[in-house]
Amino acid sequence: MSLLSKNLIQWHNQFGRKDLPWQIKTNPYKVWISEVMLQQTQVQTVIPYYLKFINKYPDINSLANSNENEVLSYWSGLGYYSRGRNLLKTARIIRDEHGSIMPSCLEKLESFPGIGKSTAGAILSLGFKIKAPILDGNAKRVLVRYFKVEDPIDLAKTTKELWNIAEENLPEKECNIYTQAIMDVGSLICKRRNPDCQSCPLVKKCISYKEKVQDLLPRKMPKKSKPTKDLYWLLLENKNGEILLENRSSKGVWQGLWTFVGFEELQSRDDYLSKLPKGYQLIEKGLKLKHTFSHYKLDIDTTLIKINEDFQDFDNNKMWFNRKELTGIGLPAPVSKVLNHSI
Numbered sequence: 001m002s003l004l005s006k007n008l009i010q011w012h013n014q015f016g017r018k019d020l021p022w023q024i025k026t027n028p029y030k031v032w033i034s035e036v037m038l039q040q041t042q043v044q045t046v047i048p049y050y051l052k053f054i055n056k057y058p059d060i061n062s063l064a065n066s067n068e069n070e071v072l073s074y075w076s077g078l079g080y081y082s083r084g085r086n087l088l089k090t091a092r093i094i095r096d097e098h099g100s101i102m103p104s105c106l107e108k109l110e111s112f113p114g115i116g117k118s119t120a121g122a123i124l125s126l127g128f129k130i131k132a133p134i135l136d137g138n139a140k141r142v143l144v145r146y147f148k149v150e151d152p153i154d155l156a157k158t159t160k161e162l163w164n165i166a167e168e169n170l171p172e173k174e175c176n177i178y179t180q181a182i183m184d185v186g187s188l189i190c191k192r193r194n195p196d197c198q199s200c201p202l203v204k205k206c207i208s209y210k211e212k213v214q215d216l217l218p219r220k221m222p223k224k225s226k227p228t229k230d231l232y233w234l235l236l237e238n239k240n241g242e243i244l245l246e247n248r249s250s251k252g253v254w255q256g257l258w259t260f261v262g263f264e265e266l267q268s269r270d271d272y273l274s275k276l277p278k279g280y281q282l283i284e285k286g287l288k289l290k291h292t293f294s295h296y297k298l299d300i301d302t303t304l305i306k307i308n309e310d311f312q313d314f315d316n317n318k319m320w321f322n323r324k325e326l327t328g329i330g331l332p333a334p335v336s337k338v339l340n341h342s343i
């Protein structure tokens with residue numbers, strides 16, 4: 001066993017996390033759901049979403065038999081909604097092609113929508129207690145610093161090197177403890193900023209610490225700045241207090257979720273306003289918010305309008321929703337934010 005894995009396993013016995021919700025009566029399904037939620041999202045943010053989700057969908061069949069709109073309503077606010085859609089797709093594949101039993105084979109797991117090599121490794125290691133490496137953000141940071149890997153981590157050759165390191169350091173036994181320990185050390189001690197090296201079980205052999213470069217690693221390729229797009233939302237409320245939303249059925253961001261009636265051009269928004277029944281009330285104009293996606297930023301400008309006469313617009317998958325119904329559909333975080341502010 002390498003010194004790295006030995007020190008991590010020893011440390012975990014005393015200090016590691018053992019009572020996260022997905023660790024209680026754990027199984028491969030719980031590990032899968034938690035790992036997908038934890039991609040891009042912090043543990044503390046994930047916990048309430050995970051508890052709600054697992055309560056509603058305690059196993060593969062309950063998830064597979066659900067529908068996309070409902071699953072996305074349980075994902076509302078977590079962002080990166082393709083993760084929720086992929087969970088549903090994969091649950092249906094496991095139900096239909098694997099008798100509702102999660103396979104314990106790396107290649108098979110990796111072939112499912114939304115399961116990459118690291119998530120597959122975590123399912124095997126933590127869920128099945130099978131020896132398999134992981135390389136999530138936390139594990140990557142620990143390995144990069146411990147072995148002082150100086151090349152940018154977003155280069156393919158660095159990723160390959162790190163997978164090799166991850167595999168070489170896997171212990172024969174207690175792989176699940178090792179996996180949890182490296183995740184915990186990355187998340188609690190070897191943090192992105194100000195790593196707490198004095199409390200680290202790896203401090204004695206950590207090359208970055210020895211050479212005082214831990215704050216400089218991991219390195220990344222310089223980022224290109226993201227373009228900004230404008231979006232004009234109309235928050236239309238009718239005389240019954242219902243809100244008009246449109247479903248983003250086309251491919252692209254927020255696919256399958258419900259958003260306000262939106263326009264990329266100010267002119268298109270004003271053309272739409274001119275079609276509303278005369279005498280609508282403008283309640284609030286110019287509520288602004290920003291939202292960042294992986295490839296671009298959105299500047300969102302929102303106008304709240306009250307329509308006192310009958311108005312129907314069923315084009316482009318639009319529907320009126322009352323307040324109770326709004327809690328049961330998939331809404332992107334900025335829509336929830338505007339709704340909380342406005343009604």
Ligand code: SF4
Binds near residue numbers: 145190196201206208
């Ligand atoms: S000693 Fe410091 S830099 Fe090295 S692995 Fe531990 S926390 Fe990270």
